Amino acid sequence: MAALSTGTAAGERETPAPRPSPLPPDLADATRDESTLRRFLHGLPGVDAVGLEQRAAALATRSIKKAAKLWAIDTAIGMVDLTTLEGADTPGKVRALAAKARRPDPARPEVPSVAAVCVYPDLVDTAVAELRGTGIGVASVATAFPSGRSGLRVKVADTELAVEAGASEVDMVIDRGAFLSGRYGRVFDEIVTIRRACRGAHLKVILETGELATYDNVRRASWLALLAGADFVKTSTGKVSPAATLPVTHVMLQAVRDWYDRTGTPRGVKPAGGIRTTKDAIRYLVAVHEVAGPRWLSPKLFRFGASSLLNDLLMQRRTQLSGHYSGPDYVAVD
Amino acid sequence: MTREQVWEYAPAPESRDVARLKPAYRMFVDGEFVDGTGEPLKTVNPATEEVLAEVGTASPADVDRAVRAARRAHDRMWGRMPGAERAKYLFRIARLVQERARELAVLETLDNGKPIRESRDVDVPLVAAHFFHHAGWADKLAYAGYGPDPRPLGVAGQVIPWNFPLLMAAWKIAPALACGNTVVLKPAETTPLSALVLAEICQQADLPPGVVNIVPGAGDVGAELVNHPGVNKVAFTGSTEVGKLIQRAVAGTGKKLTLELGGKAANVVFDDAPLDQAVEGIVNGIFFNQGHVCCAGSRLLVQESVADELLETLRRRVSTLRVGDPLDKNTDVGAINSAEQLARIRELAESGDAEGARRWTSPCPLPDKGFFFAPTVFSEVQQSMRIAREEIFGPVLAVLTFRTPDEAVAKANNTPYGLSAGIWTEKGSRILWMAQRLRAGVVWANTFNRFDPSAPFGGYRESGFGREGGRAGLEAYLDV
Numbered sequence: 135m136a137a138l139s140t141g142t143a144a145g146e147r148e149t150p151a152p153r154p155s156p157l158p159p160d161l162a163d164a165t166r167d168e169s170t171l172r173r174f175l176h177g178l179p180g181v182d183a184v185g186l187e188q189r190a191a192a193l194a195t196r197s198i199k200k201a202a203k204l205w206a207i208d209t210a211i212g213m214v215d216l217t218t219l220e221g222a223d224t225p226g227k228v229r230a231l232a233a234k235a236r237r238p239d240p241a242r243p244e245v246p247s248v249a250a251v252c253v254y255p256d257l258v259d260t261a262v263a264e265l266r267g268t269g270i271g272v273a274s275v276a277t278a279f280p281s282g283r284s285g286l287r288v289k290v291a292d293t294e295l296a297v298e299a300g301a302s303e304v305d306m307v308i309d310r311g312a313f314l315s316g317r318y319g320r321v322f323d324e325i326v327t328i329r330r331a332c333r334g335a336h337l338k339v340i341l342e343t344g345e346l347a348t349y350d351n352v353r354r355a356s357w358l359a360l361l362a363g364a365d366f367v368k369t370s371t372g373k374v375s376p377a378a379t380l381p382v383t384h385v386m387l388q389a390v391r392d393w394y395d396r397t398g399t400p401r402g403v404k405p406a407g408g409i410r411t412t413k414d415a416i417r418y419l420v421a422v423h424e425v426a427g428p429r430w431l432s433p434k435l436f437r438f439g440a441s442s443l444l445n446d447l448l449m450q451r452r453t454q455l456s457g458h459y460s461g462p463d464y465v466a467v468d
Numbered sequence: 469m470t471r472e473q474v475w476e477y478a479p480a481p482e483s484r485d486v487a488r489l490k491p492a493y494r495m496f497v498d499g500e501f502v503d504g505t506g507e508p509l510k511t512v513n514p515a516t517e518e519v520l521a522e523v524g525t526a527s528p529a530d531v532d533r534a535v536r537a538a539r540r541a542h543d544r545m546w547g548r549m550p551g552a553e554r555a556k557y558l559f560r561i562a563r564l565v566q567e568r569a570r571e572l573a574v575l576e577t578l579d580n581g582k583p584i585r586e587s588r589d590v591d592v593p594l595v596a597a598h599f600f601h602h603a604g605w606a607d608k609l610a611y612a613g614y615g616p617d618p619r620p621l622g623v624a625g626q627v628i629p630w631n632f633p634l635l636m637a638a639w640k641i642a643p644a645l646a647c648g649n650t651v652v653l654k655p656a657e658t659t660p661l662s663a664l665v666l667a668e669i670c671q672q673a674d675l676p677p678g679v680v681n682i683v684p685g686a687g688d689v690g691a692e693l694v695n696h697p698g699v700n701k702v703a704f705t706g707s708t709e710v711g712k713l714i715q716r717a718v719a720g721t722g723k724k725l726t727l728e729l730g731g732k733a734a735n736v737v738f739d740d741a742p743l744d745q746a747v748e749g750i751v752n753g754i755f756f757n758q759g760h761v762c763c764a765g766s767r768l769l770v771q772e773s774v775a776d777e778l779l780e781t782l783r784r785r786v787s788t789l790r791v792g793d794p795l796d797k798n799t800d801v802g803a804i805n806s807a808e809q810l811a812r813i814r815e816l817a818e819s820g821d822a823e824g825a826r827r828w829t830s831p832c833p834l835p836d837k838g839f840f841f842a843p844t845v846f847s848e849v850q851q852s853m854r855i856a857r858e859e860i861f862g863p864v865l866a867v868l869t870f871r872t873p874d875e876a877v878a879k880a881n882n883t884p885y886g887l888s889a890g891i892w893t894e895k896g897s898r899i900l901w902m903a904q905r906l907r908a909g910v911v912w913a914n915t916f917n918r919f920d921p922s923a924p925f926g927g928y929r930e931s932g933f934g935r936e937g938g939r940a941g942l943e944a945y946l947d948v
Contacts, residue, residue, distance in 0.1 A: 180894045182914050185745030195585060197480035197797035205475060388744055423475060424788050431475060 157361075158396060165361050168319035175318060175357060181349035181385055190380040196420045200454075203416070207451045208246055210415040210443075211238060213433045215273055215404065217252040217441050219280075219372065225260040228253055230468045232264030239448045239465065248444065249433040250303055254279070255296040262300035273303035273338070277328060280342075280371035282307040286324060293331040303336040304328070305368060305439075308355065310345045318358055325362035338366035338404055338437075343382045344374040352382055356389035366402040372439065377407025380417060387426040390435075400429060406439025412450040415443060441468075477790075480797040482584045487575040493523045493660065495530065495684055496667035498537035499677025504530050506685055511660060514581035515794050515803040515838040523660045526683035528692050531652070534681040535698040538623040538650040541678030547620050547648045551607035558603030558645060560673040565596040565638075568669065572662060576634055577794045579661045581803030581839070582757050584795050594919055595638040598937070601921035602646035605942060609647065612939050618946040620648030621724055622700035627690040627714075628663075629706045630656035630805050631760040631861075637663045639936045640703055641680060642921075647945035649701065652681045654693055658806050660684040691717070699723060703944065705762070708859075708885075708930050726934025726944045728762065728926055730859040731887030734880035735765030735916060736902065738873075739774045741892035742914065747778065747785050750865070753890060753916035755789060755801055755843050759863040760809075762931070763888035765916050767849075767856060768867045769876050775869045779847060783828055786843050791832045801863060804839040813841050813862030820846045820855040825866070851882055859885070873898065877905045887927035890916045909935075 156162070164174035198206055216235045218227060231251055239245040250271030251261050261272045274296035278284035284292075293304055306328050312320040329337050339359035343352050356367045367386050370377040383405045390401045403426070405418060415438060422430045430436050445465045452460050492508075494501040506525035513520050526534070546554070565572065572595070573587040582591070609618050624644045628636035633655055644651045655663035667682045683689055687710070694702050694714050704714050705728040718725050735753050737746050753765025770778050794802030804810040821827055825846040834840045841863055849856050849866040856866045870876040880889055889908035891899050899913045909927035912918060919925065924935035934944045 179741065179743040182742035182745035182894075185742065185748050185915060188915075189745070189748045192585075192589075195589065195797070196477065198477060199480045200478040202476060202478040209475075419475075428475060 161361065161396065165322065171318050171322060171358070171361075172316070175354040178353055178357060181353055183349055186349055186381045186384060190384050190421070193420055193424060194380060194417045196417075198416050198420065204451070204454050206416045206419050207412060207447050207454065209431060210412070210419060210438065211447050211451075212246040212249060213437050214248040214444050214447075215250045215252045215406075215437045215439050216248045216444060217372070217406070217439055219252070219254060219275060223254060223257055225257065227468075228257045228260045229264055232261055234444070234466055234468050235265065235270050236268050238444060239451070242452075245448070245451065249437055252305065252439065255292055255299065255301070258296050258299035258301045271302045271336070272300060273305055274299075274301035275305045275307075275371075277306040277324075279305070279307050280373040282309050283311070286327060289324065290327060290331045293328050297331065297333055297335050301335055303338060304332050305338045305340055307340045307342060307371060308359070310342055313346065313351070313355060313358075322358055322362045325359060325364060329363045336365050337363065338368045339364035340368045340371055340406075342371055342374055343369050344376045349381065349385050352385045353389060356386050357393075360389065360393050360401055364401065366404050366437070368404040368406055368439065370405075370407040370439075372407035378405030378409055378439075380421060383418060384421055384425055387421060387430070390430070391426045400435055402435040402437065403430070404437040404439055409438055409440050410442050411446050415447065477798050479793070481793060481795045482574055482577070482797060484574060484578060484795060486570050487578055488571055489520060489575070489578065491521055493521055493664045493684075495524050495526055496664060496670075496680070496682040497530065497534045498681065499671065499675075501667070504684070506530065506689065509657060509660075509684070509686070511579055511658065513578050514805050515835070517838055520578055521661065523664070523684050525685035526689050526692075531683055531689060531692045531696060534652045534683050535623055535625070535693070535696050537678035538652050538681055539698055541676055542620070542622055542648075542650040545676055546645075546650050546679050547622070549648070551609060551648075554645060554648065555603045555606035557673055557675050558599050558606060558642065561669055561675070562596045562599035562603060564669045564672055565592065565599060565666075568665075569593070569596070572634060572665060574795070575665060576662045577802070579659045580630065580633055581794050581805050583799040583802040584797055585799065586757060591632060591635045594921070595634050598635075598638040598642045598921045601937075602642035605643075606646040609942065609946070612942050614943060614946050614948040618647070618948055621945060621947050622649060623698055624649045624651045624701040624703060624945065625693040625696060625699035626651055626653040626703045627693065627706065628653065628655055630659040631757060631762070633659035634662035634666060636705055637666055640705075641666075643936065643941050644703075644945050645679065647942060649945050650679045652683060652693055652699070654683050654685060654690045657684075657686040694718065697721075701725075701945065703934075704728070711932055724944070726926075726936075727932030728934070728936065729887075729930060729932040730861075731762045731764070731885045731927060731931050732767060732857065732859050732883045733763055733765045733885075733888040733890065733908065734767045734769050734906075735890035736876050736880055736892065737768065737770045737774070737778060738893040738895070738898065739771040740894050741774075742894060743774065743778060743781065745914065746892040747781050749890060749892065749914070749916040750782060751785055751789070754865040755786070755863050756917050758801055758804055758841070760805060760861055761917065763910060763917065764861075765888070765890050766860060766864070766866060767880075768865055769870050769879055770867065771876075772869045772871055779845075779867065783845060786830050786845060787832065789830060789832065789843055791830070791840060791842060792835050801843060804841050804862060807839055809861065810839040810841060813860055813864060816855055816858060816860045816862075817844060817864055820849070820853065820864075820866070823853040823855070825849045825853055825855060851879060857883065873902065877902065881905070881907045884930040885927065886929035887931035888912065
């Protein structure tokens with residue numbers, strides 16, 4: 135797939151990451167130029183907000199108990215991208231997080247480790263050193279996170295910094311200004327360029343759905359990101375409210391499912407921001423299960439971007455096994 | 469992949485003890501529970517086929533006693549009571565319904581077979597909402613547009629079906645009482661329990677004796693009630709066949725009549741529809757309450773250009789419906805209400821096979837016991853087939869296609885019924901254009917099976933006449 139316009143500066147010298155399979159002709163056609171892309175995105179079926187929210191609310195009433203709940207908790211733990219994205223982050227803080235990621239519950243070694251640790255680019259080397267050989271990914275936000283308001287050169291350099299320091303996953307933000315003003319080609323090119331700069335690192339594309347405002351936009355942005363080669367579509371930076379919501383995640387799950395039906399390639403979804411409790415996490419897993427399908431119940435295709443969620447999962451896990459609540463002092467605070 | 473596919477939701481059954489099921493239920497006449505002198509009936513849990521309770525039924529003499537009690541209550545007290553006072557009772561009933569919501573939901577699910585998710589989240593909340601709504605009307609009837617001081621009709625004889633036993637009782641009782649009428653209500657033979665608990669609630673609310681009377685029994689009790697000379701108003705919800713009998717019986721008697729009968733609603737999906745939500749709406753339209761819904765969207769009319777895509781998505785979505793124990797909180801589709809109804813659904817589905825439609829059945833597992841029918845979608849259905857013309861009243865969808873809006877209207881209206889219809893398009897002007905042409909009492913746009921006490925509900929042609937709910941619904945219970 136070629137970038138829509140030329141002159142992608144720094145990104146150009148990178149070798150493109152191999153795509154798993156060529157796009158079917160109709161989708162390849164959609165990315166031919168700016169106008170075909172616009173026509174494709176605006177030709178997607180609309181999303182009816184009332185119906186979507188009703189469906190999301192109905193699925194949220196599923197009652198997950200006993201073995202099903204325990205399975206969900208362990209699965210959710212294994213899907214957490216344990217995140218710290220503060221101005222005050224230090225190597226010490228990242229080391230603490232990495233320790234937690236490796237062994238979330240020291241009293242119960244059978245608890246799975248999390249999927250990845252997610253940090254700013256300058257702290258990637260610390261995380262990489264802490265997590266070497268554990269199989270836990272190191273994700274780095276990039277591209278002038280969280281606003282995305284910078285030039286492409288800076289965004290590429292930001293990405294390269296993370297990748298060179300050893301990040302295995304890159305969480306980029308899209309240019310919401312360009313998207314909202316209808317410059318889809320620019321957003322597309324940027325994703326393609328960053329994808330090249332990733333040099334094989336897993337690419338998650340943050341749509342910042344709280345700024346896209348409508349579900350129609352969320353659907354279009356999801357397809358745009360998938361067409362440009364995103365491995366994952368991610369809801370939010372966590373810096374904008376509203377962050378992840380169930381209805382928005384439904385739209386994105388539906389997009390990856392439709393993508394799979396048309397291309398045969400599964401892509402992932404990552405809701406991030408605002409998911410704090412086990413109950414929330416299970417509602418998301420039910421949506422994954424029933425909207426996208428059982429195949430997506432895997433850290434390869436679904437992640438939670440969260441920090442405090444992990445502790446609640448651990449507390450609920452203990453409660454499930456012991457039959458009583460322990461309390462926040464029995465899990466490690468980071 | 470093996471690990472991913474084993475997420476089976478553990479059973480999450482609601483406790484049946486919550487229903488406080490009693491071994492025997494009695495009819496409610498003149499403010500008291502009394503033994504009926506009819507032949508008692510046994511009511512069965514359709515999900516397990518076990519007998520839930522024995523219910524006393526009314527003989528002709530009992531019906532007469534109930535009508536007389538209602539007459540006394542109307543003439544001496546309820547009919548002349550100021551609206552603001554009547555409202556207090558209705559508000560009280562509404563609050564008691566909310567307080568006992570869980571009990572009512574579980575009881576309804578046991579007796580009817582509908583999933584607890586629906587009785588808990590739809591039926592019972594709507595019951596309370598109907599009482600609240602009409603309580604608000606009781607002292608404002610002068611402003612309803614029926615004159616400065618509209619008078620009640622007197623005694624209302626009401627006969628309700630088994631698909632929404634408690635909700636239909638609320639739809640009948642709330643407006644009747646708000647307008648100053650008293651009622652004698654006959655619940656359906658297979659689902660009498662929740663109406664009798666509603667009678668308990670009336671007692672709890674100190675409703676004066678005789679204002680509400682509940683007389684369980686089969687069709688003969690209903691006929692007795694409808695034909696009783698002391699009744700001023702007849703309200704019936706049920707089959708078109710029985711509705712016609714009632715209309716004949718009532719003709720020339722001066723009794724006011726409203727009928728809410730069958731339907732064969734068209735759910736029309738255009739190619740510019742929000743397809744994912746349209747699929748949800750189609751599922752909700754036909755599989756809500758196992759399709760035991762008179763306004764069910766039982767005919768899907770889909771534009772040819774999106775038919776294949778929509779059908780594929782629909783089948784995938786329908787495969788995720790969880791069919792089984794109605795008391796399980798994760799069940800989406802419960803039990804068919806009776807063996808008779810199940811036999812009728814099977815017979816009609818077989819006619820679909822015989823007439824050349826293509827049957828697709830959800831691969832969901834079904835319980836060994838009880839009356840269950842897996843969600844079924846017939847494609848390649850033609851207007852001339854029985855499954856496109858007759859009301860199936862079960863989880864069976866007939867899919868037809870159309871090419872132009874005119875063809876959609878022609879096919880949608882090609883039925884003797886006229887209860888409801890659905891339109892799915894992102895184009896506002898087309899919604900209005902369609903709504904003007906569809907012969908249906910209720911037209912939903914980009915949604916289906918949504919109910920609200922402020923929205924009048926009812927049909928025309930062979931789906932009956934009269935409205936329930938909203939300002940328009942008051943007319944049926946006022947002397948105007």
